Amino acid sequence: MKKQLIGLGIACLTASTALTAGVASAQEVKKGGTAIIHMISEQRILNPALRASTGVYNISGKIVEPLIDKSYDGYVPVLATEWSGSDDGLTITVKLRENVRWHDGEDFTCDDVSFTAIEMWKKLLNYSSALQANLESVDCPDPHTAVFNYSKPMPLDLFVAAMPDLGHPMPKHLYEGTDIPNNPYNTAPVGTGPFKFVEYERGQYVMAEKNEDYWREGYPYLDRIVWRFIKDKSAAAAALEAGEVHESGFIGVSMADVVRLSEDDRFDVGTQGYENNVAHSTVEFNHRNPILADLKVRQAIYHGLDIDYAIDTIMRGFAAPGRGPVPQAGGANYTDDVKTYAYDVELAKKMLDEAGYPVKDDGFRFKLRHRPAPWGEYTQLWGEYFAQAMKEINIDVEILTNDAPGFLNGVYRDHDFDTANGWHQFRSDPAVSTTVWLRSGQPEGTPWTNQFGWKSEEMDQMIDDAASELDPEKRAEMYHAIQRKEMEEIPVIFAIEHPFISVTSKKLKNHHNTPRWNSSSWYDLWLDE
Amino acid sequence: MLIYALRRLLQAIPVIILIMIGTFLLLKLTPGDTVDALVGDMGGADADFIARMRAEYGLDQPVWVQLWRYMVKLATFDMGQSFVYEQPVATVLMDRLGTTLLLMATSLSLAFSIGITLGAFAARRAYSLTDNLISTLGLVFYATPSFFLSLMMMLLFSVKLGWLPVGGIKTIAGFYTGWDHVVDVARHLIMPTAALSLIYLSFYLRLMRSSVIQVADQDFVRTARAKGAGETRLMVHHIMRNALLPAVTLFGLQFSTLLGGSVVVETIFTLPGLGQLAYQSVIQRDMNTLMGIIFLCSIIVILVNFLTDLLYARLDSRIELS
Numbered sequence: 001m002k003k004q005l006i007g008l009g010i011a012c013l014t015a016s017t018a019l020t021a022g023v024a025s026a027q028e029v030k031k032g033g034t035a036i037i038h039m040i041s042e043q044r045i046l047n048p049a050l051r052a053s054t055g056v057y058n059i060s061g062k063i064v065e066p067l068i069d070k071s072y073d074g075y076v077p078v079l080a081t082e083w084s085g086s087d088d089g090l091t092i093t094v095k096l097r098e099n100v101r102w103h104d105g106e107d108f109t110c111d112d113v114s115f116t117a118i119e120m121w122k123k124l125l126n127y128s129s130a131l132q133a134n135l136e137s138v139d140c141p142d143p144h145t146a147v148f149n150y151s152k153p154m155p156l157d158l159f160v161a162a163m164p165d166l167g168h169p170m171p172k173h174l175y176e177g178t179d180i181p182n183n184p185y186n187t188a189p190v191g192t193g194p195f196k197f198v199e200y201e202r203g204q205y206v207m208a209e210k211n212e213d214y215w216r217e218g219y220p221y222l223d224r225i226v227w228r229f230i231k232d233k234s235a236a237a238a239a240l241e242a243g244e245v246h247e248s249g250f251i252g253v254s255m256a257d258v259v260r261l262s263e264d265d266r267f268d269v270g271t272q273g274y275e276n277n278v279a280h281s282t283v284e285f286n287h288r289n290p291i292l293a294d295l296k297v298r299q300a301i302y303h304g305l306d307i308d309y310a311i312d313t314i315m316r317g318f319a320a321p322g323r324g325p326v327p328q329a330g331g332a333n334y335t336d337d338v339k340t341y342a343y344d345v346e347l348a349k350k351m352l353d354e355a356g357y358p359v360k361d362d363g364f365r366f367k368l369r370h371r372p373a374p375w376g377e378y379t380q381l382w383g384e385y386f387a388q389a390m391k392e393i394n395i396d397v398e399i400l401t402n403d404a405p406g407f408l409n410g411v412y413r414d415h416d417f418d419t420a421n422g423w424h425q426f427r428s429d430p431a432v433s434t435t436v437w438l439r440s441g442q443p444e445g446t447p448w449t450n451q452f453g454w455k456s457e458e459m460d461q462m463i464d465d466a467a468s469e470l471d472p473e474k475r476a477e478m479y480h481a482i483q484r485k486e487m488e489e490i491p492v493i494f495a496i497e498h499p500f501i502s503v504t505s506k507k508l509k510n511h512h513n514t515p516r517w518n519s520s521s522w523y524d525l526w527l528d529e
Numbered sequence: 530m531l532i533y534a535l536r537r538l539l540q541a542i543p544v545i546i547l548i549m550i551g552t553f554l555l556l557k558l559t560p561g562d563t564v565d566a567l568v569g570d571m572g573g574a575d576a577d578f579i580a581r582m583r584a585e586y587g588l589d590q591p592v593w594v595q596l597w598r599y600m601v602k603l604a605t606f607d608m609g610q611s612f613v614y615e616q617p618v619a620t621v622l623m624d625r626l627g628t629t630l631l632l633m634a635t636s637l638s639l640a641f642s643i644g645i646t647l648g649a650f651a652a653r654r655a656y657s658l659t660d661n662l663i664s665t666l667g668l669v670f671y672a673t674p675s676f677f678l679s680l681m682m683m684l685l686f687s688v689k690l691g692w693l694p695v696g697g698i699k700t701i702a703g704f705y706t707g708w709d710h711v712v713d714v715a716r717h718l719i720m721p722t723a724a725l726s727l728i729y730l731s732f733y734l735r736l737m738r739s740s741v742i743q744v745a746d747q748d749f750v751r752t753a754r755a756k757g758a759g760e761t762r763l764m765v766h767h768i769m770r771n772a773l774l775p776a777v778t779l780f781g782l783q784f785s786t787l788l789g790g791s792v793v794v795e796t797i798f799t800l801p802g803l804g805q806l807a808y809q810s811v812i813q814r815d816m817n818t819l820m821g822i823i824f825l826c827s828i829i830v831i832l833v834n835f836l837t838d839l840l841y842a843r844l845d846s847r848i849e850l851s
Contacts, residue, residue: 034702041570042809044613053571124581126574181585187615202614202624203801203809205701226701231805232797234680239695242687375569404569405561405814425573433573443576447568 027509033527034224035508038236038248042203042229045186048168049120052127052427054250054277057165057519059206059227063103064170064191065521067094067113068163070276070428071514075160078521079108079169079192083160089153089470096144100215102171103196110140115172117148119180127433128166131158155470161429164276164516194220194523204229214523221526237261237503246505246527249518250277253503255377259316261503271318273512274499277519278329280322280424281310281382283493284411287453289418291357291366298490300351302341304393305386307495309343314381319498324483325434327426327497329515332472335480338487348393364396371400373407373422378498383421413445415453424448424494430479435463437492438482454491534835541831546600548827549820553599556816557592563612563814564588570813586612599820608824609817613809618821621806628698629802633791636722637783640729645776647730648737649769655742664738671731679724679797686720693720696799721798725791729783733776740772747771781837 039058045051048060067080082095100108114137122132134154139147148154174185189197194216195208206227210220228245230236230252237257239245241264251258262269283301285292292298311319326334352358357365368390372383387397400417402410411420425448427433436442438459442449462485466478486494502518504511510524511517564582568574583589587598602609608618651663670678686693694700694717705713744750745768753767795805803822810819 036701042613044567044615051571052574055570124578126571126578129577130575181581201801202616202621203805204697204799207702224702228697228701228799230696230799231809232799235683235696235797235799238680238683238688242691242695244687244695402560403812405559405563405565408565408569409561446574446576446579447565448573 027528029221029509029526030528031221031526032223033529034226035222035247035522035525035527036226036228036245038239038245038252039227039229040231040233040236040250040252043206046189046197046200046206047170047183047186048165049116049170050124050181050186052125052165054519057516058249059208060168060189060191061193061519062195062208062225062522063189063193063197064168065193066164067096067167067169068160069514069520070164070516075163080163083156085154085156085159085470089155089468090150092148092150092154092156092159094146094148096146097215098144100192101213102192103190103211103213104171104174105213106171106173107143108169108171108192109143110138110146111143112172113146113169114138114140115176116169117146119175120170121166124180125166127427128162131162131166131432153468153470155468155472155475157472157475158429158431158467162427162432165427165519166432193521195222195225195521198224216523219523221524222522225522233257240267240503240505243505246508247502247511248504249502250500251376251378255314255316258318258501258503266506268504268506268511269501270512271499271501273502273514273517275329275515276428277516278327278426278497278499280325280327280426280494281378281496281498282422282424283386283495284417284420284422285452285454285491285493286415286418286420287491288415292368292418294355295489296351296355297357298493299341300348300355300393301390301395302490302493303344303348303351304395305341305389305493305495306343310382310385311496314378314385315496315498318501319496322494322497324486325424325437325492325494326430326479326483329426329497329499330430330479332476333430333479335483337480338484340487341490345392352393352395359394362396363394365394367396367398368418369400369416370397371402371407371410371417371420373420374403375423379421379423382496386419386421408447409445412447412449412451415451422448424492426497430482431467435467435482438486439463450491452491456485456489456491459485459489537835537838541835544831545824545827549600549603549824550596552823553596553816553820554592556814556819557595559814561814562586562588563816566813567612599817603820603824608821611815611818611821613813613815613818618817621818622803622821622825625801625803625806628800629795629804632718632721632725632795632800632802635718636725636729637780639722640726641733641776641780643726644730644733645737645773648734648776649741649764649772651734652738652741652745653764655738660738663734667731667734670727671735673728675724675728675791675793676797678727679720679794682720682724683797693717696797698800717798717800721794721800724798725794732779736776736779737772740775741768744768744772781833784833 041055043055043059046056046060048056048064065078067078068075069078079097079100080094081097083092085092096110096113102108117135117138121128122135123129134150134152136149136151139149141147171190174190175183187200194211194214196211198207198209200206207224209224210222214220230239233252233254236248237253240248258269261267285298287293307321311317323336323338328334352365359365370383370387373379383399387399390397410416424437436449438450440450440455440460442451462478462482466475466482469475469478502512507528509526509528514520563586564579567582568579587595611618611621614621647663651660654660683695687695698717699713703713750763750767753763792804792808795802796808807819807822
């Protein structure tokens with residue numbers, strides 16, 4: 001009754017070995033050395049089965065491995081070797097890798113997967129608890145087979161797409177019977193990965209060392225990885241130039257430095273390796289404001305934004321215009337066959353006149369209170385550009401500056417805003433964290449969800465149908481329809497999509513060779529020093 | 530004397546309690562809490578997760594209950610658990626205290642000794658080329674923002690010349706021990722200490738210069754000179770001792786803020802000190818840590834004030850402790 005058998009272990013493993021061999025033959029691999037990586041912010045815990053966050057994966061990804069990872073050739077087996085779903089979508093069977101040991105020497109078995117899935121992925125992990133809401137149990141017919149039982153159909157490709165981020169098993173023998181959120185291993189993780197956790201000096205660094213007992217024979221190449229916390233972006237750029245840091249990811253230096261260092265032949269600068277970490281710069285509307293509830297006004301605002309100008313000046317060309325809630329990285333679920341809104345100031349003005357908002361004596365049509373998100377340089381400048389562009393079409397925008405907690409409360413809980421500009425992060429599949437931006441009935445105060453007072457029963461139905469569709473082709477079509485409808489009604493403007501940017505020293509080899517490289521295990525990374 | 534000390538101690542307790550209650554309420558007025566900050570860092574979470582985190586940190590209770598719980602714990606000197614570091618606040622603070630003390634004590638004493646020397650020197654040659662040079666230099670350091678000075682030093686000494694490490698307190702994965710470790714830490718502290726002391730130095734320099742010029746005009750200096758005292762003796766015994774008083778007062782004042790560290794310099798040089806910790810705690814809304822820092826600082830300030838009063842009485846016998 002097995003319908004699909006994707007990602008046969010052997011085939012993919014051969015492919016990835018061939019790829020590595022190709023690079024290796026060009027230059028002799030050197031073993032040993034310490035890679036030093038820049039991190040902007042401190043992490044509270046390092047357990048990826050309790051916190052779905054790229055900041056956590058950046059470190060924990062080397063120590064704790066997921067069942068499935070994503071490569072440029074698709075999904076590849078890590079702790080799982082093969083996976084399949086039943087026709088009714090109610091069970092998913094995952095074969096587990098044998099002869100894998102945790103860093104403390106215990107065997108990795110189905111018990112660990114079953115325990116983590118029920119106790120952490122379903123109950124505690126953000127995004128995952130919604131995804132796994134219908135997970136009833138995980139059976140272990142033998143130590144290396146895990147059977148996931150669902151009460152409602154679970155599309156196999158949604159399950160697989162979620163696994164690289166939301167599918168990290170943790171050792172049952174260290175967590176069972178403990179207070180899981182306060183377990184000391186949350187800050188000193190024990191995994192199966194190529195590197196073992198050594199120490200976490202708060203405010204300074206995290207260190208991990210080579211796992212001699214790693215299941216991929218002959219790996220890893222590096223002796224050690226150190227993540228250094230440097231809050232100041234200029235200081236981080238200086239550290240890169242002085243050779244004290246080898247890589248800074250997630251736009252860890254200022255855009256001016258990104259441009260400067262991209263002209264320096266000691267560094268590789270670019271967006272490769274972030275295909276899976278694409279974000280949108282958005283404009284969010286408060287539909288409780290009757291002016292913004294008017295579709296014509298929202299369309300006029302879209303026409304008033306020169307997206308290409310913003311991409312060139314703010315993102316320095318490292319971005320593309322948004323086409324609704326799914327970015328190009330969404331693969332089959334993405335379409336560019338949608339309604340678009342070209343930059344046209346005169347048209348925007350005309351539409352606002354028609355909507356019944358003529359220019360008044362003070363030179364403005366109406367006033368908007370705007371909250372810019374404080375998520376770094378992009379969003380701050382994008383917020384300022386928004387205010388500037390609105391002035392062109394005679395809309396007065398007052399910017400209310402706030403820090404992260406202030407922004408989240410102001411927009412998503414207190415709804416104390418007219419417009420806001422923020423950040424929508426795409427997580428492999430639209431069902432994981434994207435459709436919550438459009439679906440009504442989101443619990444009050446949940447950040448990054450539809451807190452905009454926008455409700456469309458038709459859209460709600462489309463979202464629910466797509467989430468439980470098992471046929472990948474039909475599912476993709478349904479998401480195209482959602483994307484098209486969103487671009488027609490624009491409850492939110494998903495204005496610009498941009499991957500992150502890394503600055504990497506050329507001494508690092510085999511870097512950014514997967515679409516979620518900063519979160520991946522770096523077993524094949526080496527240092528030419 | 531003992532009774533006086535005891536009375537001051539008793540007076541200090543309500544002051545500290547008032548400070549703690551006041552800051553607690555003030556912090557509660559800022560929008561958002563540590564869970565919002567966490568969720569902001571994570572790039573999103575669902576409602577259940579957020580509610581669970583709030584309950585775990587006790588943030589789902591009314592403010593008065595939170596305040597009461599905190600104060601009861603504090604009475605037993607338990608400062609609670611840091612939300613961000615997942616460690617007891619006392620441990621977090623002690624980890625940071627050493628770095629800050631080392632940085633601030635070196636910078637402050639360097640600034641004090643060099644500052645007063647240069648100031649006195651400039652004053653003795655008032656309005657000459659030397660004085661103008663020193664005063665201008667002092668003015669430049671006084672006017673330079675510390676972040677700019679720090680970054681420029683970093684650019685010159687680390688990026689261009691490669692002499693000194695960019696930041697941090699030690700070479701990570703260097704695994705130095707013994708004297709090598711001491712030298713390593715010292716090398717890491719050169720730039721932050723220089724950046725901080727150059728700024729403090731200008732305070733002392735300017736204060737000392739004006740103070741010496743003022744004292745040099747006084748009658749007792751003229752008398753000493755008439756009695757045949759040499760210039761050096763005049764300077765050291767008669768002018769400096771009297772001109773030092775305002776500088777000492779400033780030193781005492783700055784000593785109280787010593788524990789606060791320097792947010793800017795610590796952040797740029799990524800030194801794990803209390804200043805950086807305080808800044809991070811505000812951004813992350815880490816209430817317990819922030820309250821712990823304020824608690825520690827208020828105790829120090831009260832202590833230093835008490836010691837200063839004792840010192841005054843010792844220096845000037847006209848002042849009585851009562």
